[in-house]
Amino acid sequence: MEKIVILTGAGISAESGLGTFRDEGGLWAQHRIEDVATPEGFARNPALVHSFYNARRVQAAKAQPNAAHQALARLQRDWPDEVIVVTQNVDGLHEAGGSQDVIHMHGTLAGALCSSCGHRWKSAEQMTPADPCSRCGRPTVRPDVVWFGEMPYFMDEIYDHLSGARIFAAIGTSGQVYPAAAFVHEAIAAGAQTFELNLEPSTGVLHFDNILTGPATQTVPKWVDDLLKRR
Template identity: 80%
Template sequence: MEKIVILTGAGISAESGLGTFRDEGGLWAQHRIEDVATPEGFARNPALVHGFYNARRMQAGGAHPNAAHTALARLQRDWPGEVVIVTQNVDNLHETGGATRVIHMHGTLSGALCASCEHRWTAPAEMSVGEPCPACRAATARPDIVWFGEMPYHMDQIYDHLAQAGIFAAIGTSGQVYPAAAFVHEAIAAGAQTVELNLEPSVGASSFDQTLLGPATQIVPRWVDDLLGRR
């Protein structure tokens, strides 16, 4: 049975109350991306960055998976082949919705990283400047988040999955952030059928064989039902 590779972006978690950096009035609207989501911003003002991610961690901790998350977990459970979820999101809503084998290419809010020795551990609810690394004791703890200008995680593994994909789906992504925006072309090169599920067409919508538009909580369960109905 065909392998399904799914890329998810902020749009799948929006209906759970987690906004994107394009939303007006949310956490991102209060700061410049350069100040809170780059290594340079962290070097300039680590207190600001820690405060921003502490707020995001608290917000994500109160969010619940929606029907789109649980539908993808159902697809993983019931599809006879492999279903791999690659997410640009740093929340854990896929996992709390029942999904497994989730690849977090941009890290997770629940993780902490030592900028000195690269040791990783579970982040406390609030991180602060000067927090020591449990492994090397250096006071260089940071959120385990891939910031703009840094290389996303697990790229070799992701490209291997894309090269084996029979179906590739992009859900709730803007199509503006690379390298994820080019995943559809990797899947096309592998001969996969491609589908975009989004609230509105992304900038790369023309690259997909099919586009399904609407709220993720509506279109993702319908798409999953359709796939499972034609096994």
């Protein structure tokens, strides 16, 4: 049996109309990362950060899963062993495409977090700095997303899965953001066969055994088809 661990980044959702923060157009191009995706930026201007994530929430709600998301759901369904999907994305498109038990290491746009008491709940479509926590009542609500400088969620669980992986794939990731960029090394140490699927080779491409370049809606379904033929 072969356990598969898959890491996905913004590139898998790009063809669903959701841009990355490296794209020249879209929401990210209108703001500095330091202003909208760091704890310091939120402390300086919570209204700006809420406005930014409100716009992202609306944008994500309109997006539809693409053939790459659907192919990973098919792999989960048809592969005889575990298929673990770990995503850096906050858009929820993996679940919309049919994937189960997705590990959201950077949180989700659908979540709200109280920075005072740590309570989490489903966010409203529009959030403001005055919104009260649904448990403690304090107006210290933020999006339940991991910002630059913060520790991603579920790291112990992710490393445990990587230690048992026989196949590891990084899909649509830049290879520049840690700790996710180091997952391939954990998989190599476990003896896994490694795959990178990207529109263009990442900065860490030399660490992968197999490279597939092209749009995710083409490369991911083909990769899944090839894997399922090995069953």
